[in-house]
Amino acid sequence: MSENSREPLTIKIRGEDGYRVTKIRVREGLIQHLDRLADEVHCSRNELINRMLEYGIKNTIIEHLPNQEIEERKKHPGVL
Template structure:
């Protein structure tokens, strides 16, 4: 996962220069609570990543660190 690392269970996002990404992605919409949207915007402004890039990073991290617990 480029641009991120994990330290003490914290997701560390390294800032980057503004650049457009490659194609090959799927597009879909999601609904977010306003507070979460505002938090993403704040992190986006600080790190220099778009909200879309951050959401992708967060989802990659979550998928890589997810465990399914059977009932």
């Protein structure tokens, strides 16, 4: 490959990929378990956590107690 035919190096500026960095505290045992799972499925811990968060958000159901549901409907009519 000659010098003139090289492709330019493209570097994205941090933060322009749609992701944001955040910090959370996680118990050591949970980190170890996440690392084992990530190794097993051949992905990074970060990718595994993102997949789990997306799944959790899509599959979360919030159950209200009867009195809470009435109060929520008063605060946000037409939402529930």
